Amino acid sequence: FFAADKTDPGAFNLPLYLAFCDVMNTPGLILSPKMSKGFRFVIMDVNYTQGDRVIELNAPEHIYDIAALLRDPERYVVESIWSRSTGEQAAAVATSRLHNIAGKYTGKDDPVMLIRTQMNFPATGEVLAPFAIGHFVAGGMRGSHHMPLMPVMQNSTVSYFDGPPVISCAGFCVQQGKLTEPVDAFDHPFWNAVRDRISEKAIEFRKQGFVGPTMLPMNELEYTGVMEKLKDLDTRFKVRKGEKVPAD
Numbered sequence: 001f002f003a004a005d006k007t008d009p010g011a012f013n014l015p016l017y018l019a020f021c022d023v024m025n026t027p028g029l030i031l032s033p034k035m036s037k038g039f040r041f042v043i044m045d046v047n048y049t050q051g052d053r054v055i056e057l058n059a060p061e062h063i064y065d066i067a068a069l070l071r072d073p074e075r076y077v078v079e080s081i082w083s084r085s086t087g088e089q090a091a092a093v094a095t096s097r098l099h100n101i102a103g104k105y106t107g108k109d110d111p112v113m114l115i116r117t118q119m120n121f122p123a124t125g126e127v128l129a130p131f132a133i134g135h136f137v138a139g140g141m142r143g144s145h146h147m148p149l150m151p152v153m154q155n156s157t158v159s160y161f162d163g164p165p166v167i168s169c170a171g172f173c174v175q176q177g178k179l180t181e182p183v184d185a186f187d188h189p190f191w192n193a194v195r196d197r198i199s200e201k202a203i204e205f206r207k208q209g210f211v212g213p214t215m216l217p218m219n220e221l222e223y224t225g226v227m228e229k230l231k232d233l234d235t236r237f238k239v240r241k242g243e244k245v246p247a248d
């Protein structure tokens with residue numbers, strides 16, 4: 001069970017793609033006969049607010065199409081993943097965007113995700129491995145920036161620049177239909193080195209301040225106060241008269 005803070009559901013796009021599509025990350029896709037048929041992705045257009053607008057794509061046949069959608073994590077988000085061998089559900093993601101519901105900025109979405117591992121699904125380590133990247137996600141200060149996603153121990157808080165955005169993971173086994181006590185998947189010495197590297201990554205990126213890719217694109221800021229500021233500034237622009245535009 002994954003729980004993220006200071007980010008949105010699109011933060012899960014890359015880890016899910018790597019865990020369920022990429023043999024470089026998940027050798028089980030070629031080593032396990034139960035996984036060889038691949039998985040079915042259900043992807044939602046979260047900008048559409050009149051209902052659940054989804055598309056279903058199969059991996060590995062359509063991995064390029066899946067990648068084309070998932071590269072835009074603010075609009076296209078994995079809703080669920082299903083085993084093509086057994087029809088069982090492998091992953092479920094909370095896909096609601098708060099600003100699409102409220103019509104204004106109300107904070108980041110703090111999404112959660114549930115993944116089944118082993119047997120017909122990727123191994124636990126194959127699901128956890130993508131989080132060592134510290135990939136850039138939407139979030140951080142005022143939910144308006146890009147920052148690397150940091151895997152942390154349970155009950156960790158955010159700190160630097162209202163971040164970095166964090167992800168925690170509780171692992172459970174099922175015994176006779178009952179869940180065992182949770183195991184903190186990121187409470188391991190390996191992840192200490194990952195956290196150190198992601199901290200440096202966050203500090204270096206923040207040196208660029210408000211310029212360029214450090215902040216979200218304008219369509220993601222339309223629910224914040226900056227849009228009112230831009231509207232006011234737009235009324236103060238003037239067109240110079242009497243000056244000709246140079247010809248090509």
